[in-house]
Amino acid sequence: MGLDFQYITGQTPLDEEENEGLLIPSIATRGELDEFEQQNIENAIQWTMSRSFNTEFVFTEDFVRLLHKKMYGDVWAWAGDFRRTNKNMGVDRWQIPTELKYLLDDAKYWHENNTFSSDEMAIRFKHRIVQIHCFSNGNGRHSRLIADVIIEKIYRQPVFSWGASNLSAAGATRATYLKALKAADQGEYALLLAFVRS
Secondary structure: OOOOOOOOOOOOOOOHHHHOOEOOOOOOOHHHHHHHHHHHHHHHHHHHHOOOOOHHHHOOHHHHHHHHHHHHOOOEOOOOOOOOOOOOOOOOHHHHHHHHHHHHHHHHHHHHOOOOOHHHHHHHHHHHHHHHOOOOOOHHHHHHHHHHHHHHHHOOOOOOOHHHOOOOOOOHHHHHHHHHHHHHHOOOOHHHHHHHOO
16 A cells, blocks of 8 residues: 655655655554654664765765665665656656766766856756656755765865755745745756845
């Protein structure tokens, strides 16, 4: 029997097969799922804080997948695996490896050539990886953590505040965040850059 959760604006619904990947059968509500996922994410944050990372590792498919696995591997069997179905956003599932490779190559170039400020480089990476939508679930949270890894471990700058709020919950801060993402979709990053440091 699959889970039947309500999704808020900007969240990607899971299909029946993805729901069956739940590793904790006792979860019955969205609140319980959020709680277990949050604990897993906090463990992943601790993992990132206790390690040094360099560009040669961060800008690889292995790291992108490993970080997702660290964030969701205690909750979902498919954590760290690229999605196998198309969703309400993102590239076609068959294009994920290719589009991610383009992004990783671009990120290496941006970093080596100081193409953007450190904040803008991390935010452009975050925005584009969400557009690719590599995973069945957790793409937004994954993209925010990978941006924090880039800004802190590669550029030695403080992590982003992300509006100092839970962006997975409905509310004014999430609405502001989604508006900034829509502007970034049009190539305008100013709102998103202001938001991440607010």
